[in-house]
Amino acid sequence: MASKLPNMMEALVGDRSTLARLANYGLGKSSGNGVKVKSIPIPLISENEVLVRVACVALNPTDFKHVDILAREELSSAAIFRGLLRKLGLKQPKNGPIAGMVHGGLYPDRGSFAQFLKTNGDLAWKIPPGVSDEDATTFGVSAITAMLALNTRLDVPWLAENANQGQGRKDTPILIYSGATAAGIYSIQLAKLAGLNVVATASPRSFDLVKSYGADEVFDYRDQAAVDQIIRAYPSLDRAMDCFSEGSSTEFCAKCVRKNQGKVVTLLDSGKTTMDGAQIEFILGYTVFGSEFQWLPPFGPKFQKIPSDNEALRRFYSTLPDIVTQLRPPPLKIIDPGLKNLATGLEMLRQGQVSGTKLVARLE
Template sequence: MQNLPNTMLAVRARGPDDLFVDSETPIPKVRPGYILIKVFSVALNPSDYKRLGVFNESVSHTMGCDAAGRVVVCGGDIGQSYKPGDRVAGLCYGMKPQDPSCGAFGEYALLKGSLTMRVPDHVSDAEAATIPVGVNFAGQALYHTLRLPLPLPRLGLGLSTKPPSVLIYGGATATGMTALQFARLSGCHVISTCSPRNFQLVKALGAHSVFDYHDADACGPAIRAATNNNLLYALDCVAAGESLRICAEALTSRSGVATYTASLPVGDRFPRKDVRYGWTSGYTSFGEPTHLAASDAKLRTGVGAAADSDSDFAAWFWKLAVDLLQHDRLRLGPLVHLRQGGLAGVQEGLAELKGGNVSAGKLVYTF
């Protein structure tokens, strides 16, 4: 780590809902399987303020999950995958228990090599910051949990003779906007929900049909009718309010054949016990202990994988995703809501996000 400073500017958590910008944060130490990057851009996610709300460690931790920048140092076991100077985007485990340095919101960030990708030249720094969380979660939810066809038609592994239908509830959320694109690339018939003001955007990103979730009594039955009572898969990117009910009523009435997964824990709140249901956690992609109970990350019936299987799948899927990105198959521009202020602006951005004032994209800060 020669020619690097000893400390950096970073956004840190020091208690529940208590964050600050610390100019004396130690530079993360490189470890085997990881790379250190000089951060150029970061993006905010709901998981950031939700983790902050329950943070209760004895020392301050760096926050954030989405980071993009240039490689500075490669740890052992990286091999020829990356080299200093490479432009990359990768996933951080912000506020990881007992690991104060594993966060994105700093001048430097530590990325796990298997959850990192080279950024193509046609992707801007701001766009690059929107990649990690969305790609990782969409891959785990759509393909590892729901077991939808992979977007690999040229290898004969993608399109089926009768593509399945999938509901992406919350198509105008940041995760929904990414999931829509992958599902469409898989050849699925994609149904989504959002506010009418975002219908055009959601259709442009891959939805064949879109329904207004505001009328909770009509939305689910309308989707079931539109899919001829054959909808077998639902990904709920909201997992709050009426979303569980609407998804339950949209899925086929046939017992024991449908699967629902959410972006948040649903416990026993899902209305139908004849549907395999649960939630998908992106944190298990690290293949390490998480702040979440392992059983909470699985579907009620056991569909869904243990952490080691999640990490193996994630490493494979990230390679697939970078191939799609290099061939310009994923649209990132619509996700970017660029904000000023660099790291110092993150606190205001998190408050904006927590207040429900951000839709159809992610808040992105470049510096």
């Protein structure tokens, strides 16, 4: 099979200079789509890696942020994929369709906006029969972020049988801020399936959507009385996940849990470790790969290796085939197929035109 593979492939790569990316960072906005389709070498794999023909990808806000600011020129972007295994490393016994997440945008040979990608064989999950390509692509950034926040930071029990038995708490509820986001939807489901009472925030137009994924009660985050209403209704609330992490969202969450000296997990770094008496912890899904990395080197922030996050991803993906039928993907919006059309999806995310849905595109 390896002999039939071509040497080159088509990929969507970054097309912004260092000066343009620094300007985007300073201005907080960008112009132009910043990507182009280019022929590049097919990645070489080690004995611990697999080569995958990419069939379908899902788009995330992190993708356009890498394109605009973080990714060097000529690097393929994107983080999640569904593909058909085409080549195995020496230590990889798997076969058949797999899905997962890769750290696109920082490495010249690792990204999912391409015809082929490489990934560590034990950091992908095998897609069981009955799960569509489009659904399988969604169990990447958003699902992994939800798992990390709940299972490794907020003491929510794991779903899999015999996984960390005796650990995790069901005795207090959890607040999911911005429950209609993809991360919010997966967080609600993971928490509810683990046996927790789930409180969420959303705009009124998304109340029914959020409840359909398992939220016990939903509050309007724009209602000035919402914090007091949540505190009165859930006096034992001591943990929250802020799936928006902009504006006053973290402050909202902190006020809800401060009475119990609770904890808030955020997806963007506010630079604060405490707020209104609550503990604040910023998480980044890319720590699951078990490697140190840096954004905008040599001056940008560095992120240390977190071995326990790497182990958490291995556990999650090893059990996902058994629990995937209990988790519903977010509503999907299918965009036109092909690499060149991904730029349209990135622009939709960049302009804030995607709400309550997950963008998905086929590449084959």
